[in-house]
Amino acid sequence: MQKIANHTLQTLHKEGYHLIQKRFDVFRSLVSQTKDLVERNDYSAAAVYAEIAALYATFQHCGLFVSPELEQLLLTIGRKVIPNNICSSNSTALLPGTPNRVLHIATHLPPIGGHAKMLYRWIQQDSERIHSIAITRQGLDDVPSFLKEVVNNSQGKIYSLSESIGSIISWAKRLREIATSADLVVLHTHQEDVIPIIAFANREQSPPIIYVNQADQCFWLGYSISDVVANLRESGQRLSQERRGIAVERNLLLPIILNSIQRKLSRTDAKQQLGLAEDSIVVLTIARALKYKTTDGISYADVHLPVLQKYKQVIVIAIGAGNNDEDWSVAIEQTQGRIRALNERQDTSIFYQAADIYVDTFPFVSNTSLLEAGSYGLPLVSRYPFSDVCSIIGADSPGLTGNLIYARDLEEYTAILSNLIEDLEFRLSVGEATRTDITEIHMGINWQQSLEDMYFRAATLPRVSMMPTTDQMSSNEPDTLLTRIFCQKDIDLDRIIQSRMRKMPFNYRLHNLIKLIKIHGFSRFDSFKWFTLLLPEWFYSRMKNLLF
Template sequence: MVNQDFLDLWREEGLRQIPQNFEVFRSLVAQTRDFTEQGKYDVAAVYAKIAASYADFKHCGFFVSPELEHLLIEIGQKTITKKSYFNPSKFGSKTPENILHVATCMQYLGGHSRMLLRWIKQDTERSHSLVVTDEPREAIPKSLKEAVSNSGGHIYVLRETIGSLISWAKRLRQIAASVDLVVLHIFEYDVVPIIAFANKKASPPIIFSNFNDHNFWLGVGISDVVANLRESGKRHSEKHRGVETKRNALLPTILEPTQRILSRAEAKQQLGLPKNSILLLSIARAPKYKTIDGISYADAHVSLLEKYEQAFLIVVGSGYRKDWSNAIEQTQGRIIPYEQNPDTALFLQAADIYVDSFPFVSNTSLLEAGSYGLPLVSRYPYSSQACELLGADMLGLTGNLIRVSNLEEYVLVLSRLIEDEEFRLNLGEATRQKIIETHIGINWQRYLNDLYQLATVLPRLTEPLLTIDQMCLGEPNVFLPSIYGLDLNLEHLIRNNLKLMPFDQRLYHWFRLAKKTKLSNSTERLLWLKDLMPEWFIQRLKKFLGYYQNPEF
């Protein structure tokens, strides 16, 4: 599906985009530095967040910014007085009992949200509290609230209080005063924890959960241990983020034990499929099924489904896509897309073979499918191991995941799995057993206990030396704009962050951006007026209007 010629096009696009993105990022860092030097720390923090967001959405040729993190640490050290820090002598080599998880938000369909929930439910010997930096209490899933409460912990929502990024960082610092260890489950651009834990000598041990290992993120400069979910992520952290070997650890994704309620035939019947059908299944968010060079994810399966009339492909999460319509018609409707659905058990119980999303792999979905005893197939079109982070790998998948390099090999592998039932079932069972041995229950707990031990015995991370951000145009950097890049301009990011700015900056940018925008109706004008309101006020207004519904995993 993606041949060398098209990889060359991706490379050309990366060589064109990355230097441009890098220059924009440098200008944002320069503005952050200017505001910091002027003592305008609230504004500087917002500009730092915009810079990090830009580097996340528009790859700039690096995965960490020492310059930006240094500025955030400086902001934290100058705005959070040492008097507000607790006594570092309380932290020794003892086993931690009170864990504080810090998350940007708890998206109910996100893999990191599910991992946090399962982490708390599995680790029953400790108390777990949660701080959410960028989401209202009403948006936190009920199951997560119950898990925290049952562990003896508490939930804190920073944006419930009137304030700014700096004041919320101070609040986080105060909350952390009574805990033994902090775990960061934060999004790439979340500046609040970086500011909060700027004084490392008086901070609890900090673990960074690296669930977005393919992206730029903030946090290297304050994290005593980086917990990578997979081997490729661990190697990447050391090579591309500068994480010391002794601080670079593994913590596999945790899964819940699988409970098969239905037989395959019964599940297929509930989905309206023939009992003797062969069901190929894929589950991921819609952006992971990106059409490449005019060939959609559905198109890649047409020849296979034409060859095997009993074969069906269900894709959960893609939703309706216009560019799939021809493939659906060619296969007489045997390619069936579904919208995102947090409850995928019925599909997994019906499936015979699991096929990964493409070009953006979905490791968590692979693990969950494998836990049901499904053979797993994923595509890796890259010729270099330098791009290993762009492929699928997890500890529990090693030795059983089938990875193919091109579409022809993909069809051959799937053909064998369709034709050879014994091979299909044996591979699925081997996959299930390996996942149980690594990702479930007490087997996973051993990795967690080792991680806690490492974080408590290592000396606290010292403030890193300031180094200048460097752009890299090699692999995998050069491919990232085509795979993960978004068509997002800087003005859009600034507008999204207006509500976090002090009023004078908010008003300045509001007038500047409004002049460039044609407001054609009253609804658009009202939305623009909303941007003049501070973030804390917007959150309270949404709560009053019943905007949020309590989600469930």
């Protein structure tokens, strides 16, 4: 099996090497289109094409983690369209370098997933400050209620940019106006979000900015305006320095904030409430559906068959897997239903309390879920068949380092799980050591001190400046594997353009719609929704619930 795994990795490297150059060429063409529009002073269209380029690079890894050329174009747009007379906050912090009013900027905050929960816990923990949120692409009605409550309790406000009439340029202007009352800005934005760069292009007139590196394995926009990059794990911090060019003094580590965990149920009681046998061994995994991905023809369920066939008391519960498109029916039948694929859900606490062992997803790791599981005192196992230079692909985090058990291949994975199943004392001792370290680093006063240090650094460093440089593609590790593992299929560029058409000026919407119909016909579009592509984003956002 190890030989098969090594051969698979070699094949992925070769395929990735050829894909990178092709995808880089597509990305370069999109950057060139953006540059042409900037030179023609067509800033509204240029901003949209910059977002298209960034979105393409995010999902079709091009051997880049940042693009100095694309960010420079966005800075140019911002300096042209944002008035120079906008002043920052005059509010006085208690001490130099300690902000009082914090503005968090996000693209979208769904109720399920780690991003909204991290922001909620951040504001809840940092309770001595006033926290507001500006969302660039989500209506206020869709903001999770727990975020509304915590922001309101801090005396802050929530702003939705895309609900107002306008375009990317007008939303960027609005964001810059909102930020005048902030002492410090924190970016929790999606990788392709161009609005903050345009809004804060005039760095000397902007508040200090922190970028939260939530998607550290991906290309992202924002490093040109970020005075500090807050990396959530060690591998992301190394990559930020080596591949994004973030200066050491601006490249910090901020552990993911977690709530203090208090068990309400014993493991036995939790199992009983879930209808599980007291002597069962529960192997748990929790993640979004897309992370349960078949790799090398072996499904996530198939990986656990040897353990399930060997130990009849073992049950695998995969929360989130019930929403995916993978067919686990054969594996479920072979184990008499001891693999349970459940839909995504928010009430996961009882499952953590019932579990005996927690296993990570593969090849998409889930650090937040690992940390939450570890905080309940569960031993953690993650697969990592890659070389040391590919650490960004694997799972790691402060608190996990030294505790998370890595498996280099499927045989070792089975052996590790077997040892944990058979050795109760070892299982409990590993889980307790993990819980202790995570609690020490990710909760309460220790996490708050990490946050205070980061605030101080962002507020006292000179504003970041970016020297214009040329994009440099890499076709080495980890790029070749990222190209194949996370971007297996070529994404239809027309689909990406279509997804951003409503943000374009009307003449570009019409031009692209005619082009798409000529190439693909009306079969490209669901029902008669093609005509909605001619609607501006703000109008469509308001009317879509009425239209469909």
